[in-house]
Amino acid sequence: MTNFNLKSIGVIRTPYIDNAPYQPIDEDKGEFRIVLNTKYTEGLLDLDSFRYIYVIYLIDRLRRRPSMTVSPPWTPGTKVGLFASRSPVRPNPIGISIVRIKKIVNNEIFTSGLDVFDNTPLLDIKPYVKDLDSKNDANYGWLDDLDSNKEHLLLHIKGIPHDY
């Protein structure tokens, strides 16, 4: 087993203490802020020319050990491979979220909603680039086999409150 050392380059501030949406909600209420360690501030130059970024972080407060098959919370009874899921409980608990930049002030990036607990350690930020990062023929994988309305299912997956 090879181990690597990663360091946190900042923290993610959100209104969520120990309960967060399953995926980022674009119009989520509250303040979402990425606070980069000041020694990296110069690295933010030109980032505000992009509309979206990838935020990569350590999911640091897990209470369970990973299992190689999972049952997503919004579809109990369905069993899929861990790596065919977005479960946070993984051998390397690394999370990735795509969010919209609202503004950048010094070492802080204010964003649309994030699906992480307050003070989650930040590992990296990358620009989300049109065409490079979107595939026209992307599909829904095993989600297509579920016996439910796709639009309704996506509201569950994204954690968007809705009427049943």
Ligand SMILES: C[S@@+](CC[C@H](N)C(=O)[O-])C[C@H]1O[C@@H](n2cnc3c(N)ncnc32)[C@H](O)[C@@H]1O
């Ligand atoms: C399903 S994961 C998805 C993360 C990311 N968007 C992805 O796809 O890699 C999001 C969940 O991780 C959990 N979570 C978020 N931040 C966490 C942290 N710092 N420690 C432990 N669990 C966390 C919350 O339960 C949240 O609903």
